[in-house]
Amino acid sequence: MLSFSAVRHLRDFILDVTLSVGRGETLVLIGENGAGKSTVLNLISGILTPDAGEIALGERTLFSSEEGIDVPAENRRIGHLFQSYALFPHMTVAENVAFGLRCRKVPRPEIAFSVTNQLRAMNLADLSDVNVARLSGGQRQRVALARALVLDPDILLLDEPLAAVDMRAQGAMRKELRDRIRSTGIPCIVVTHNLGDALELADRLCLLEEGNVVAEGAPEEVLGMQDNGFIASFAGSEPHNGFMPRAPITGHSRRLPDSRPL
Amino acid sequence: MDLTRSLPEHGAPVSGSRTRFGRAALTLLIAVLLAIFLLFVTLPVASLFLRISPEAFLRSLAEPVVLDALSLSLATATVSTAIVVLFGTPLALVNARRDYPGRALVDTLTDLPIVLPPAVAGIALLMAFGRRGVVGQYLDQFGISIAFTTVAVILAQVFVASPFYIRQARASFEAVDRLYEDAARTLGASPATVAFRVTIPLAWGGLVSGAILSFARALGEFGATIMFAGNFQGRTQTMPLAIYTTMQGDLDAAISLAIILVAISFAVIASVKIMTRRSL
Numbered sequence: 001m002l003s004f005s006a007v008r009h010l011r012d013f014i015l016d017v018t019l020s021v022g023r024g025e026t027l028v029l030i031g032e033n034g035a036g037k038s039t040v041l042n043l044i045s046g047i048l049t050p051d052a053g054e055i056a057l058g059e060r061t062l063f064s065s066e067e068g069i070d071v072p073a074e075n076r077r078i079g080h081l082f083q084s085y086a087l088f089p090h091m092t093v094a095e096n097v098a099f100g101l102r103c104r105k106v107p108r109p110e111i112a113f114s115v116t117n118q119l120r121a122m123n124l125a126d127l128s129d130v131n132v133a134r135l136s137g138g139q140r141q142r143v144a145l146a147r148a149l150v151l152d153p154d155i156l157l158l159d160e161p162l163a164a165v166d167m168r169a170q171g172a173m174r175k176e177l178r179d180r181i182r183s184t185g186i187p188c189i190v191v192t193h194n195l196g197d198a199l200e201l202a203d204r205l206c207l208l209e210e211g212n213v214v215a216e217g218a219p220e221e222v223l224g225m226q227d228n229g230f231i232a233s234f235a236g237s238e239p240h241n242g243f244m245p246r247a248p249i250t251g252h253s254r255r256l257p258d259s260r261p262l
Numbered sequence: 263m264d265l266t267r268s269l270p271e272h273g274a275p276v277s278g279s280r281t282r283f284g285r286a287a288l289t290l291l292i293a294v295l296l297a298i299f300l301l302f303v304t305l306p307v308a309s310l311f312l313r314i315s316p317e318a319f320l321r322s323l324a325e326p327v328v329l330d331a332l333s334l335s336l337a338t339a340t341v342s343t344a345i346v347v348l349f350g351t352p353l354a355l356v357n358a359r360r361d362y363p364g365r366a367l368v369d370t371l372t373d374l375p376i377v378l379p380p381a382v383a384g385i386a387l388l389m390a391f392g393r394r395g396v397v398g399q400y401l402d403q404f405g406i407s408i409a410f411t412t413v414a415v416i417l418a419q420v421f422v423a424s425p426f427y428i429r430q431a432r433a434s435f436e437a438v439d440r441l442y443e444d445a446a447r448t449l450g451a452s453p454a455t456v457a458f459r460v461t462i463p464l465a466w467g468g469l470v471s472g473a474i475l476s477f478a479r480a481l482g483e484f485g486a487t488i489m490f491a492g493n494f495q496g497r498t499q500t501m502p503l504a505i506y507t508t509m510q511g512d513l514d515a516a517i518s519l520a521i522i523l524v525a526i527s528f529a530v531i532a533s534v535k536i537m538t539r540r541s542l
Contacts, residue, residue, distance in 0.1 A: 042444075045448045046447070047444045047447065047448070073444075073447040073448050074446070074447050074448075074450045074452055075450070077450075078448060079448070080444075080445070080448040080453060082441055082444070082445060086439075086441045086442055086444070086445035088442060088445075088446075089464070090463045099446070099449050099451070100451075101458070102459075103449060103451045103452070103459075104451040133468075147449065148449075153315045165440075203370055217336075
């Protein structure tokens, strides 16, 4: 479905990533802050341009340095959810969701119909005329998702989709997000810091370090790589991982590998 | 406002009463300086109102010289502000968002009229668009003359007022988070749509206050106008020029025009502060 291979010089290292996402599959990208996870998403959606490489989505070539193809971001049909959601602050919920359809010059009655349906499906119908500044983290996440899904994108890119959601609501939101992704059948790349996200959402897991893929495979496989410092701290940092036996987390050593039970 | 509060405290071993005395003296000194300065600014403006009776003010408003100047000023300043916005908005947006060779030079050139003395602007415009000017001589062959017409008034205003808008517009565009523009593009917005639906609406307050400042500067233009456009009532005699002219004969008319300009200036400051969401 998506095949991605790109090189780009970043400030601290050279990003050189090859990955693919199958039909209806959800790939989760994990890695340290600054490992290049968000950059990969930006390269796919066309906000950034690779120095070299090739990106193909289904039948369409989105970027090819060899053939000199670079489809602009607005024509890629990719749903990109940013970590802060980037909802337009000067618009209401409904206007945000309608934005992409208006850009596509869809007739007004059709826009109204699609937006109403989408908002209803997302349990946002009551908030239709509310300014986005007044929404909670979870509501913002749903608006951002609705804004992307109403365009029926070929792939969804979610950058830390639950980071701005209230801790207590994260579990429920994560389930809701998973069900929604599954039910649409749209392939998906999720960037996350959160083990819960990785376990619940991933069909496949991909670990990025300094711009390179260092491990890829089924979640259990990748998370089983205890000799990797990041994996060890990643798994150990999450009390409710449901994957490894639970152990008391002590003080400030959350991120240290040795706080993890053996 | 307690200005002393922001001053750093020196931990020198001084007794409490001396510190307190020093602070009080400093507060007093600053208060006196402030009072003198405020008086210096407000007294002349207040004098305008004290030197004319309301009846005389209203009577002057009916004088042709006052009415002509008022309508010419409002019309030319409006047109020149529109021209500045039309040319300045894309320029400011490009300079805020794109890096290209020579951007620093463009920035410097657009800022130049702020520091250029108006008399220099006036003679420069005359050398360019005057009858024997660098451009003017060719226009003259087609029977077009700009100098000493209402068009010259507008050109002079655009020249001196444009930096006020362009600077403010650029700063407002830079303050818009690029993330919104990126999000808009992934949703299918072309660069033009991003500009009109996202960037400009988000920068709106700053753009309007920039336009208001530019309008105010255009309204006050004197030096470049009198040199390049002349001083003809009804055609090129704007309010500042009319004040200068009537001052020598009909002082009431001059004061009335000045009072109108004071009122407009206050309105400008108030609206800019409201647009940029600060209290007056």
